Amino acid sequence: MMDSGFDRRDFLKVLGWGGAAVALSGCGNTSIEDGRETVVSYSEPADYVIPSIGVYYNSTCAQCDAGCSINGRVREGRVLKLEGNPASTINRGKMCGLGQAGVQHHYNPDRVREPLLRKGDAGETITWEKAYALIAEKMNGVSGEEVAFLSGGVSGHLKVLLGNYLDSFGCKNHFVYEAVAPGVMRAANKKSYGVAMPRYSINKAKVVLSFGADFLGSWVSPVHFSQQYAQFRKGVDGQRGVLIQVESKMTLTGANADRWVAVRPGTEGILALGIINALGTATGDIAAAVKEYDRVRVSKETGVTPGQIDKIAALLKLRSPSLVLAGSAAEGYAHGSQNAAAINLLNHVLGNIGKTVEACESVPFPQMAPATGNTAALKSLSDGLAAGKYKVLFSYAANPVFTAPGAMKFKESMAKAGFKVAFAHYMDETALQADLVLPLDSALEDWGTQVPEYLATCAQVNIQQPLMERLHANTRGMGDILLALLKQRRAEEYKGYEDYYAYLRGALLKNKGALGGANVDDDTFWNETLTRGLIKLEGPVGALSAKANAAGLKLPAPAEGDAQYPLHLIPGVTASLRDGRHTNQPWLQESPDPLTTIVWDSWVEIHPKKAAELHIVEGDIVEITSKTGSIKAQAYLFPGIHPEAISVPLGRGHEAMGRYAKGYGVNPFQIMDAVYDNETGELAMHETRVRISKTGQRVIVVKDEGSAGGSQAGKKIAVRVSTDDVDLSEEV
Amino acid sequence: MHRFLRLSVLLMGLFSAVSSYATDAPQSAPMTPDSLGPLVEQPIEFPHNRHAKDMQIDCMYCHTYARRSAVAGIPPLRKCIGCHQSIETVRETPRIKKLFEYWEGSKDGKIAAKTPVPWKKVHDLPDFVRFNHERHIKRFIEQQNRPTQEACGYCHGDVKEMTVARRSKALSMGWCAGCHEKDHPVTAEGGTPIGNQAYWYSFQKPVANASGSAIKAKGPNDCWQCHK
Numbered sequence: 005m006m007d008s009g010f011d012r013r014d015f016l017k018v019l020g021w022g023g024a025a026v027a028l029s030g031c032g033n034t035s036i037e038d039g040r041e042t043v044v045s046y047s048e049p050a051d052y053v054i055p056s057i058g059v060y061y062n063s064t065c066a067q068c069d070a071g072c073s074i075n076g077r078v079r080e081g082r083v084l085k086l087e088g089n090p091a092s093t094i095n096r097g098k099m100c101g102l103g104q105a106g107v108q109h110h111y112n113p114d115r116v117r118e119p120l121l122r123k124g125d126a127g128e129t130i131t132w133e134k135a136y137a138l139i140a141e142k143m144n145g146v147s148g149e150e151v152a153f154l155s156g157g158v159s160g161h162l163k164v165l166l167g168n169y170l171d172s173f174g175c176k177n178h179f180v181y182e183a184v185a186p187g188v189m190r191a192a193n194k195k196s197y198g199v200a201m202p203r204y205s206i207n208k209a210k211v212v213l214s215f216g217a218d219f220l221g222s223w224v225s226p227v228h229f230s231q232q233y234a235q236f237r238k239g240v241d242g243q244r245g246v247l248i249q250v251e252s253k254m255t256l257t258g259a260n261a262d263r264w265v266a267v268r269p270g271t272e273g274i275l276a277l278g279i280i281n282a283l284g285t286a287t288g289d290i291a292a293a294v295k296e297y298d299r300v301r302v303s304k305e306t307g308v309t310p311g312q313i314d315k316i317a318a319l320l321k322l323r324s325p326s327l328v329l330a331g332s333a334a335e336g337y338a339h340g341s342q343n344a345a346a347i348n349l350l351n352h353v354l355g356n357i358g359k360t361v362e363a364c365e366s367v368p369f370p371q372m373a374p375a376t377g378n379t380a381a382l383k384s385l386s387d388g389l390a391a392g393k394y395k396v397l398f399s400y401a402a403n404p405v406f407t408a409p410g411a412m413k414f415k416e417s418m419a420k421a422g423f424k425v426a427f428a429h430y431m432d433e434t435a436l437q438a439d440l441v442l443p444l445d446s447a448l449e450d451w452g453t454q455v456p457e458y459l460a461t462c463a464q465v466n467i468q469q470p471l472m473e474r475l476h477a478n479t480r481g482m483g484d485i486l487l488a489l490l491k492q493r494r495a496e497e498y499k500g501y502e503d504y505y506a507y508l509r510g511a512l513l514k515n516k517g518a519l520g521g522a523n524v525d526d527d528t529f530w531n532e533t534l535t536r537g538l539i540k541l542e543g544p545v546g547a548l549s550a551k552a553n554a555a556g557l558k559l560p561a562p563a564e565g566d567a568q569y570p571l572h573l574i575p576g577v578t579a580s581l582r583d584g585r586h587t588n589q590p591w592l593q594e595s596p597d598p599l600t601t602i603v604w605d606s607w608v609e610i611h612p613k614k615a616a617e618l619h620i621v622e623g624d625i626v627e628i629t630s631k632t633g634s635i636k637a638q639a640y641l642f643p644g645i646h647p648e649a650i651s652v653p654l655g656r657g658h659e660a661m662g663r664y665a666k667g668y669g670v671n672p673f674q675i676m677d678a679v680y681d682n683e684t685g686e687l688a689m690h691e692t693r694v695r696i697s698k699t700g701q702r703v704i705v706v707k708d709e710g711s712a713g714g715s716q717a718g719k720k721i722a723v724r725v726s727t728d729d730v731d732l733s734e735e736v
Numbered sequence: 737m738h739r740f741l742r743l744s745v746l747l748m749g750l751f752s753a754v755s756s757y758a759t760d761a762p763q764s765a766p767m768t769p770d771s772l773g774p775l776v777e778q779p780i781e782f783p784h785n786r787h788a789k790d791m792q793i794d795c796m797y798c799h800t801y802a803r804r805s806a807v808a809g810i811p812p813l814r815k816c817i818g819c820h821q822s823i824e825t826v827r828e829t830p831r832i833k834k835l836f837e838y839w840e841g842s843k844d845g846k847i848a849a850k851t852p853v854p855w856k857k858v859h860d861l862p863d864f865v866r867f868n869h870e871r872h873i874k875r876f877i878e879q880q881n882r883p884t885q886e887a888c889g890y891c892h893g894d895v896k897e898m899t900v901a902r903r904s905k906a907l908s909m910g911w912c913a914g915c916h917e918k919d920h921p922v923t924a925e926g927g928t929p930i931g932n933q934a935y936w937y938s939f940q941k942p943v944a945n946a947s948g949s950a951i952k953a954k955g956p957n958d959c960w961q962c963h964k
Contacts, residue, residue: 039773039774039775039776039777039856039857039858040856040857041856041857041860042854042855042856042857043810043855043856043857044810044852044854044855045809045810045811045812045813045852045853045855046812046813046814046852047812047813047814047838047839047850047851047852048812048813048814048850049812049814054801054804054805054809055801055805055807055808055809056801056805056806056807056809057804057805
């Protein structure tokens with residue numbers, strides 16, 4: 005306490021007078037600026053353009069790959085607000101927070117605005133003509149094998165153009181890399197069900213048993229599943245659906261579950277087999293496969309009590325159909341495919357195939373179907389780069405320098421490529437390593453088509469159209485760039501297309517008949533398609549294999565404790581930041597994490613018991629060390645995590661990208677070990693083992709919840725009871 | 737010692753308040769019905785008198801957005817050209833030549849073709865005020881059938897006597913209240929009780945009519961009607 009005479013009363017007095025002073029000077033019409041502001045009129049407006057009245061355009065959200073259709077309000081030529089397009093069967097007029105932030109991607113002050121050529125450590129602004137000429141020059145005399153094209157998930161006509169471009173010089177090195185993608189699930193589903201992405205009907209299920217699938221937050225198509233979930237909760241035949249979530253770190257979906265079961269990391273498959281055993285309905289080789297997984301053994305290995313297993317099995321027996329989902333938390337291990345296979349087997353045993361797991365239609369143009377990928381692709385690219393195989397490297401819609409596991413040392417491999425071209429929205433970590441950076445239009449300025457990987461009820465081609473004119477004169481659409489590059493190679497074939505718009509229009513009109521426009525003229529078809537923002541199609545239906553197969557199912561015993569690195573590191577995939585590609589949108593940084601309410605920073609979730617053991621309290625800066633590296637972040641005591649695990653959210657810890665991303669939090673990708681799934685080669689994100697130590701520093705955690713956190717200070721505000729004490733008949 | 741220090745802090749505060757108020761001094765008193773705004777130099781000296789008085793053109797022929805939208809907007813360039821390309825008699829006058837430079841581009845290349853004329857804003861409201869043109873036009877012109885020039889003139893003054901427009905009303909809140917109080921008295925019962933502040937400006941002063949029952953007005957009776 006200060007011991008001067010300037011006490012609280014004096015302070016308030018000064019504050020009061022100061023306030024009065026500000027108020028006084030604020031009086032009057034000081035903000036009217038007659039004759040100083042310019043008011044710009046239109047020169048030739050369309051008839052429907054009236055100042056202050058909004059015009060609405062349909063397009064497609066590009067914030068993630070779910071393919072929600074959006075409807076943007078445009079006023080005076082500026083896009084202001086996005087909403088969902090009700091015509092889409094995927095999002096049916098709804099939208100998520102990540103999608104809402106799309107306008108901040110568009111108006112972002114840190115977007116790259118000019119083509120940049122490396123000059124030492126800085127970028128020199130060059131013209132597009134020079135950039136194209138430079139690419140032509142560098143590609144001259146380079147064979148197809150010496151060029152690599154790295155991209156995120158691409159679909160639609162962009163994928164076709166990209167394929168044609170790579171074909172034009174005989175390049176087969178298209179590496180599709182998605183940092184956070186259900187790579188293991190696709191492969192496991194293909195084996196179990198015969199299709200990579202079946203249609204899940206949460207709304208038809210009476211029980212959903214989810215093994216770490218965060219379908220309300222970040223898994224596959226969250227907006228679609230959230231609506232299904234709402235129907236599921238209302239219930240089929242008046243019976244409210246019951247959600248059981250099995251995972252080691254509570255996700256948003258886990259927080260909504262009736263029963264949240266903490267499982268020892270990596271033993272999800274064992275629990276699934278234990279449940280099959282407890283059900284006792286399996287026959288033949290499945291019964292043989294689960295024979296040894298009795299409740300005592302399973303309980304010992306997974307840490308789930310026998311009582312819990314019995315309750316889950318009883319509930320699944322009682323109510324049918326049910327739905328069992330395998331999510332990234334179960335799949336992020338070296339035996340991830342095995343875990344997923346065991347979990348999928350449950351759907352077979354419970355007879356859910358054809359009821360809640362159904363065959364889905366696919367878009368009848370296979371060349372437009374989304375190209376999907378995983379870290380296995382990045383690994384082979386990284387190996388190739390390290391071996392000096394590639395003279396030219398293109399990178400689009402991926403930021404591997406940020407998202408590659410630290411042990412892969414991608415940045416070092418990338419440096420060995422001869423000439424690196426990055427198509428970028430921001431100067432992110434990968435663009436910083438490039439020799440030539442080409443600025444892209446935002447998704448709200450660009451043309452395109454998109455085919456979602458997860459199709460809801462019918463095949464659908466999404467249309468992306470500009471909601472407004474370019475903000476910056478020198479950005480270009482990816483389609484336009486590819487077309488310009490193709491003209492360097494196959495001028496004759498592409499000379500008819502002035503730009504990507506012309507190409508897109510031509511391509512869609514050519515297939516007008518197949519796209520449901522057989523009886524209308526070109527202009528009508530085109531205008532109606534743009535107005536709707538999507539094309540619904542009848543597509544071929546994939547065949548589900550109804551036959552269960554337990555052959556080859558071999559789950560390893562739970563991993564032994566590691567004395568040096570005793571804890572599992574679980575990377576948290578949050579609904580808003582995902583793999584960190586949108587971290588520079590401040591709304592996403594500012595919106596509190598749904599479970600911890602922390603903003604603008606990373607944190608380490610640690611179980612209160614474990615924290616007490618290590619003498620860690622909230623706000624302690626702890627160092628997390630793996631074999632690969634170490635990071636430091638603030639501790640957050642969280643009961644929703646297995647005591648043998650800690651969790652750090654992905655997406656933060658950028659060293660570049662922009663003012664809202666750079667320097668906030670830490671990047672757990674950096675300390676991930678290079679462990680891969682045995683079957684698919686996907687990165688085993690949950691396999692990294694760490695140890696944790698206090699650094700001695702302590703900070704105040706910036707979060708929305710009060711200082712008491714989850715503690716109710718004995719006031720019984722929300723009464724809770726352990727799930728073991730709940731009688732099943734009362735519970736459901 | 738501290739007491740002295742404190743006093744000086746207070747005096748400094750007061751002084752800065754008064755001086756910042758004084759620097760804004762050459763502004764109109766908020767309550768006077770007529771107060772002329774500054775003379776504004778426009779890129780083209782647009783003769784409102786020729787159009788509105790001599791030619792008898794309705795205000796809304798050019799200011800077409802006013803009846804459709806909250807903001808009146810500025811007539812698009814195409815509107816000017818639409819008429820003037822077929823009025824040969826004034827085609828070579830300096831102002832019309834200048835106008836066509838914006839449409840066709842100037843010979844020295846300084847103005848590109850179809851550049852909107854950079855007019856200066858004459859009637860400006862603070863950003864926290866939403867005035868709705870459409871509602872006022874609906875009421876006065878469409879419902880009460882008053883002449884357009886009279887209705888627009890309530891706020892914009894006698895524009896037909898001006899060349900370039902000049903603000904001639906205060907456009908302050910007290911000035912708005914001047915009309916709304918006179919013509920649309922509001923009852924406390926009819927409106928939303930919003931505390932004393934609205935009473936300062938008489939927006940909500942209960943007024944009884946001859947029969948003793950209060951009149952419910954159509955004017956704004958809640959802060960957010962204008963401050964949203």
